Amino acid sequence: MASTSLQAHYNLNDNWTLRLGAFDADADNLDEAGANLHGFRFTLQPNNYFLIAEASWNGSISGNKGVYRFGSWHDTDRFPTSDGGLRRGLSSIYLAADQQLYAKNSRRADGFYLFALAGWVFQQNSAPVDYDIHAGAYWNGLIADWDDSLGIIFTYPHEGDRAVISEIITTESFFELTYKPKITDGWSLQGSLQYVKNPGAANDMQLDNATVLGVRTSFTF
Amino acid sequence: MKIYKAIFIVIAGILLYPLTSRAQLLPEEVHSATEQFGVDWRLDYTAEVMSNLAGGLQTKTAYQGYLDLGLGIDLEKIFGLKHTSVHLNIINLHGKSPSAFVGDELSVSNIDGVKTTHLQQLYLQYQPSNNKWGIKAGLLVVDETI
Numbered sequence: 001m002a003s004t005s006l007q008a009h010y011n012l013n014d015n016w017t018l019r020l021g022a023f024d025a026d027a028d029n030l031d032e033a034g035a036n037l038h039g040f041r042f043t044l045q046p047n048n049y050f051l052i053a054e055a056s057w058n059g060s061i062s063g064n065k066g067v068y069r070f071g072s073w074h075d076t077d078r079f080p081t082s083d084g085g086l087r088r089g090l091s092s093i094y095l096a097a098d099q100q101l102y103a104k105n106s107r108r109a110d111g112f113y114l115f116a117l118a119g120w121v122f123q124q125n126s127a128p129v130d131y132d133i134h135a136g137a138y139w140n141g142l143i144a145d146w147d148d149s150l151g152i153i154f155t156y157p158h159e160g161d162r163a164v165i166s167e168i169i170t171t172e173s174f175f176e177l178t179y180k181p182k183i184t185d186g187w188s189l190q191g192s193l194q195y196v197k198n199p200g201a202a203n204d205m206q207l208d209n210a211t212v213l214g215v216r217t218s219f220t221f
Numbered sequence: 222m223k224i225y226k227a228i229f230i231v232i233a234g235i236l237l238y239p240l241t242s243r244a245q246l247l248p249e250e251v252h253s254a255t256e257q258f259g260v261d262w263r264l265d266y267t268a269e270v271m272s273n274l275a276g277g278l279q280t281k282t283a284y285q286g287y288l289d290l291g292l293g294i295d296l297e298k299i300f301g302l303k304h305t306s307v308h309l310n311i312i313n314l315h316g317k318s319p320s321a322f323v324g325d326e327l328s329v330s331n332i333d334g335v336k337t338t339h340l341q342q343l344y345l346q347y348q349p350s351n352n353k354w355g356i357k358a359g360l361l362v363v364d365e366t367i
Contacts, residue, residue, distance in 0.1 A: 002341050005361040010354040023363050039340035042360055050363060157327055172325055186246035194329055199277050202326035210277035210323045214330065216269035221247050 003027030003050075004042045015059040023050040025077045048077040064100040065109070082125040082161040090127060094119035110141025121160070130160035136176075147182035159202055170204070173197045186220040259298030265289040267332050271319035278324040285316030287332035289341075304350065309343040 003024040010018045024046035027036070035041065054071030075090045096117040104110035116135040121127035138151030152175075159170040175197070180190040192214040199210045255262060265288070272282040291310040296302040314336045320328050344359025 002360050002362045004359070005344075005363070006356070006358050007361060008354065008356045011352065021361075023361070027363070034335070037335065037337050037339070039360070155327070172327060174325075174327065174329070184246060196277070196323060196325050196329060200324035200326060205324055207278060207324045208276035210325070210329075211274045212271055212277075212319065212323055212329050213274055214269060214271040214319075216267055216332075218265065218267040219246060221264040221266075 002039060004044060004046065015057050017056045017058070019052075019054045019056070019071075021050075021052045023052075024048075025050040025075050048075070050075045050077075061099075063108070064103050064111075066099040067097070068099075069096040070094075079123070079126040081123075087123060087126045090121055090123050092119055092121045092127075104141055107141060111139070113138050113140065125161040127160040129157045132157040143181075149178075149180045151178050151180075152176065153178070157202075170201050172199055172201045188218050190214075190216045190218070192216075259295035261293035261295065263289075263291045265291075269330060269332060271330060273319065273323050277322060279322040281322040283317035283319050283322070285314070285318065285330065285332065285336075288313040288315075304348055306346045306348070307344070308346060310341050311338065312341045313338045 004027070005021060005023040007019070007021040009020075012018065024043060025048035026046050027042065050073065052071060052073040054069055056067065056069040058067050060066065070093075072091065072093045074092075076088065077090075078086050078088050079090055081087050094117065096115075098113060098115040100111055100113050102112040114135075114137050116133070118131070118133050118135075120131045121129070124130045133156045134153070136151055136153035138149055140149050142148050142150050155174040155176075156171065173196075175195040176192055177194075178190060178192040180188055182188045192212075194210075194212040194214070196210040196212060198207070199205075200207045252261070267287045268284070269286070270282060270284050273280050289310060289312050292308070294307045296305040296307060314332070314334050316336065318328075318333050318336075319330055320326075320333060323329050340360070342360055342362060344357050344361055346355065346357045348355040
């Protein structure tokens with residue numbers, strides 16, 4: 001959700017950008033308690049801060065587009081540890097990449113892309129999710145003039161030690177196949193088929209793996 | 222006088238849209254009519270039906286929707302405050318969460334969330350036209366990757 005914040009960016013040159021952000025970290029607690037249902041509660045003097053810094057590169061490598069981001073965040077709030085204590089502060093680093101590997105000659109943005117986002121929290125015994133991976137591949141412009149996109153995505157948010165109560169699996173993972181054609185400017189359809197491995201594992205539920213079919217339509221006016 | 226013209230263009234645009242053969246939902250003129258007064262807006266709507274075919278808690282189907290109304294006010298055009306603008310957006314989530322019957326924690330749908338109307342962002346932006354640097358202050362979305 002959202003909180004009181006200050007954000008700035010600075011472009012070093014055409015390729016490199018630096019970003020800094022400071023957020024009120026108390027807003028999370030309000031949201032979790034359902035005390036800020038309509039978003040009107042915010043404070044100008046937070047007790048805890050969520051600080052984030054990022055460097056990104058955006059350009060093209062021998063004609064193929066690429067975006068790379070490297071960042072780090074720090075949350076000054078108190079977090080429970082797996083041994084029953086409390087710790088002040090969580091820190092994380094993350095890396096994101098979205099790289100075109102093949103460009104269609106007629107329309108350079110069309111073609112085959114690989115992407116990945118990986119994050120790692122240093123305080124492994126305090127983080128609800130101690131590392132996560134979100135990666136996949138997509139093809140833009142499969143059918144000429146359809147402005148469509150076909151993708152496969154894998155998501156794995158690994159549960160930290162804090163969440164592990166017994167030896168059972170506590171991490172759910174998601175495999176998704178998706179196809180999104182554009183009807184006109186501002187109107188698209190999307191179909192998705194997902195396979196969820198160990199759904200509910202994060203809440204200590206042992207359920208059969210789920211197969212979920214989704215259809216959506218999006219309008220932008 | 223000019224404001225009536227803008228309202229007229231917006232309404233006429235919506236009514237006449239089905240007659241146009243232009244390959245876009247709203248004619249450009251509908252947006253540029255308000256932009257000339259320094260007001261920029263957008264309305265996004267996503268409707269989704271998700272069906273749990275096998276596994277999870279229950280095999281069931283649910284509908285949910287996500288409405289997002291965004292407004293940008295150009296303070297340079299209105300008050301002459303250089304490179305300064307105010308932005309806000311309000312979201313409305315409705316329907317049923319598919320995670321209630323899939324049983325997953327992370328959520329199988331990225332438009333899922335608490336079904337309510339929520340002021341998501343309200344901030345002041347200072348952005349020199351060369352885009353060399355910029356700053357935002359206010360209510361902003363917390364994202365672990367910015």
